[in-house]
Amino acid sequence: MSRILIVEDERKIARFLELELLHEGYEVETAGDGRTGLEKALTWKPDLMILDLMLPELSGIEVCRRLRHESDLPIIMLTAKDDVSDKVMGLDMGADDYMTKPFAIEELLARIRVGLKKHRVSGVAAASVLTAGALTLDPAKYAVTWEGQPLSLTKKEFDLLKYLMEHKGQAVTRDALLSDVWGYDYAGDTNVVDVYIRYLRHKIDEPFGVKTIHTIRAVGYMFSYE
Numbered sequence: 463m464s465r466i467l468i469v470e471d472e473r474k475i476a477r478f479l480e481l482e483l484l485h486e487g488y489e490v491e492t493a494g495d496g497r498t499g500l501e502k503a504l505t506w507k508p509d510l511m512i513l514d515l516m517l518p519e520l521s522g523i524e525v526c527r528r529l530r531h532e533s534d535l536p537i538i539m540l541t542a543k544d545d546v547s548d549k550v551m552g553l554d555m556g557a558d559d560y561m562t563k564p565f566a567i568e569e570l571l572a573r574i575r576v577g578l579k580k581h582r583v584s585g586v587a588a589a590s591v592l593t594a595g596a597l598t599l600d601p602a603k604y605a606v607t608w609e610g611q612p613l614s615l616t617k618k619e620f621d622l623l624k625y626l627m628e629h630k631g632q633a634v635t636r637d638a639l640l641s642d643v644w645g646y647d648y649a650g651d652t653n654v655v656d657v658y659i660r661y662l663r664h665k666i667d668e669p670f671g672v673k674t675i676h677t678i679r680a681v682g683y684m685f686s687y688e
Contacts, residue, residue: 464578465489467508469499469525470540471517475563479512482567483574496520503529510577512570513557515541523555530556530617534604536577538570556617559645576645592627594687597666597674599627608670615665618643622658623666626675626685635682659683 466488470476476492483490491506493499497519503511511529515522522539529535539557553560558580559573592599596609601624606613615623621643626634636655644654659675667673674687 463487463489464510465491465506465508466574467499467502467506467511468492469494469496469502469511469517469522470514471495472514478567479570482571486571494518496522496525500525500528503535504532508535510536510538510574512538512540512574515539526555526557534617536580538573538577540565553618553644573645592624594627594630594674594685595672596670597627597687599624608666613665615662619658619661619665622655623662623685626683630685633678633681633684637682639682655682 466483468476468479468483468490470479470492471494473494476494480490480492491502491508493502496517499511499513499517500520502508503525513522513525517525520528522541526537526539529537537557537559539560540563541560542563558577561570561573590601592601598607599605599620600607604620606615606620606623622639625639625643639655663675667675672687674685676684676686678684
């Protein structure tokens with residue numbers, strides 16, 4: 463039985479979600495503020511967290527940021543704002559997905575199933591350390607190094623690099639990256655792939671004078687470096 467933590471300060475929404483998830487057979491815990499939610503995430507060890515953006519004590523963004531130092535727990539962020547900058551910030555701080563209120567419970571349940579499945583699959587593959595020349599990516603430790611020197615990547619940068627390294631030598635389309643790294647129905651700015659490719663190049667290629675991520679015209683990108 464999968465365990466789901468709901469961190470939501472609106473009691474009616476929290477109770478509604480709790481009842482729906484219990485009905486679906488999940489084990490459920492709730493928290494009404496960010497600080498309590500963070501504590502429960504670290505002690506109760508849920509399999510997935512539903513996290514509201516606007517919370518007392520600690521914001522959803524801050525909960526996400528702190529939790530990512532300790533765990534790769536799947537996080538679905540809820541936001542009342544239909545603002546791309548809020549969504550991008552949430553994803554950048556470590557959220558795996560987001561939904562804008564109001565939302566259909568059927569869609570949330572579908573995203574929960576996807577989040578749990580992806581986490582189980584990534585957990586099975588987590589033991590495989592990826593290397594390319596001086597670059598090493600360790601999924602189990604959520605760490606990237608260059609000649610042993612740690613590199614500071616956000617979760618989304620890490621996920622993107624991991625995907626590219628797993629498909630080393632293959633041309634990967636932007637649509638594939640959006641689907642597999644950002645989520646099956648990502649509805650944000652489609653230029654987000656290009657933006658994060660620039661972030662990775664700025665943190666890896668430029669400092670070390672190498673070229674690991676190649677642009678494939680009219681297709682997408684390819685990771686190649688020995």
